[in-house]
Amino acid sequence: MKHLFSDVSAFRRDPLALFEERSSPEAAPLVQLNLGPSPVYLVTDAPLAKTVLRADEATIDKGRLVHKLRTVIGTSSITLSGAEHQRRRAIIHQHLARGIMNDFVPQITGLIRRQASLLICERSFDAHEVTAPLALRMIVALLFGHGALTECDESALMEAVHVAEEEMADSLFRILPRTPWRSFLKRRELRRSRAIMGAVVDRVRGRAKSGTLVQALQALDLSPDDMRDEILLLLLAGHHTTGNAAAWLLYYLATEPGVTERLAAEAEAITDYVGEIDPLRLPKAETSLRVAREVLRLYPPFYWFSREIRTPQEIAGLKLKPGTSLIISPWQLQRDARYWCDPAAFRLDRAYNTPAFMPFGLGPRACVGIGLGLLELQLLALELSASCSVEILSNVPADKPTPQITLLPPHIELRLRPRVPMRRQHVA
Structure with a gap:
């Protein structure tokens, strides 16, 4: 029998299955979910979802579900709205856009190459255990x-993030409150994790070099x-967006026949005479861009967004209250x-100019790091394919990801092997 909380157990158990179940082809554009006393609707229609995400914040904005993130990330641009959100976003966007065209490519490829050189010496590795710290x-x-982050800082930050993410996921749509003692312990654990993250940030900030994003934020x-x-x-x-998707990218490099060969040929075509990828040629590197987009289509790092009605209005025939x-x-x-045709399949012949493609969101509150995330995945695909073969040692198909605040990949065991480079001998 349906009641105010009748969908909470299903949401906590498997939100992916719940979303799929409620979005059949016959489903209404807005499907009510019983997740508590406040009304919640799943938007199952892509054009309507696009309209909602691009709505003026005076009518539809971030709401209480997004604001729960403040327990971990405080008052930052993801939880802010209005002029202050736009002011911070503009600075970050400007710096990222300039860096993508000029400085970021050699920095990212250098990190990927160093990681690949270490992995080649390993008998096997878990994809996400490698891609998460690499993305960080x-x-x-x-x-x-x-060089700003030490190995000790990296380990502390990763563990603190894991604790915080588990707590945020557990607190969403909780039916029964915790016991006072359990609540006290959880709050203390979250405070400790946030303190660790803050201490690492303070140390790393003190090592920041000129011309970096931190300098721009000043x-x-x-x-x-x-x-x-x-x-x-x-x-x-930045860590979760790329780290989760990159694990799946490695999975498809290992399991999709012919993809690494196509990527290796593309890497050769856009490499200059000293063996470096030319940033100006990257926008025309169609295969690597399609690989990155298809991975993000199948496994979007943030698998749901929330918006809240601020003024009474009618959407899809329903009158919705603030x-x-x-x-x-x-x-x-x-x-x-x-x-999507054959939606569960990994295919490189798709068109992505559709309102149903939104791995980073859409509109004025979309993730400011869209370009950077695509660049990192594109470079990972190109660099690894140019120098390595990737072998899968675990189950195919892989298990489903674990939904927390983001989609955490399952165990994907891989092996890298060097191969004869395809790059031509260039003449200066």
Whole structure:
């Protein structure tokens, strides 16, 4: 029997299955989910989801579900709205756009090559155990400069993030409150994790080099706490966005016949005479871009977004009152047979100019690191394929990811082997 909390158990058990179940081809554009006393609707129609994500924040904005993230990332641009959100976003966007065209490519490829040289010596490795710290090193290098994060800082930050993410996922749509003692222990654990993350951020910030994103953020004249929160957000978002997707990218390099050969040929075509990828040729590297987009279609790092109605309005024939939450699931929309042919398959012949493709969100509150995330995945595909073969040692197909705040990949055991490089001998 349906009641105010009748979908909570299913959501906590397997939100991916719940979203898929409620979004059949016959489903209404808005499907009510019984997740508590406040109304919640799943947006199953892609054009409507696009409209919601691009709505003026005076009518539809971030709401209480997004604000729960403040327990970990505080008052940062992901939890802010209005002029302050736009001010911070503009600085970050400007720096990332400039770096993608000029400075980031050699920094990222250098980190990938060093990681690959170590992995070739290993008998096997778990994909996510490698890609998560690699993604963290990438974002740290772009934020603070190369070498700012020590191995000790890296381990502490990864563990603290894991604790915080588990707590955020567990707190969403909890039916029964914890016992006072259990609640006390969890709050203390979360405070400790946040303190560890903050201490690491402070240390790394002190090592920042000139010309980095942290230097650009100084222009915002933020308080020490707000600066820490903004840096922490960039670390967490950059780490998870690329780290999770990169594990799946390696999986498909190992399991899709012919893909690494195509990528190796593409890497050769855009490499200059000293063996470095030319950033100006990357936008025309169609195969690697398609590989990155297809991975993000199948496994979007953030599998649902939340928006909240701020003014009374009618959407899809329903009259919605302020406080109503709208959930949009890229996982559901990007695997919906109404918008994709053979949606569960990895294919490089797809068109992505569709409202059903939104791994980073859409509109004025989309992830500011869209370009950077695609660049990192593109370079990982090109660099590894140019120098290595990737072998799968675990189950095919792989198990489903674990939904927390992001989609955590399952165990994917791989092996790298060097191969004869395809790159031509260039003449200066």
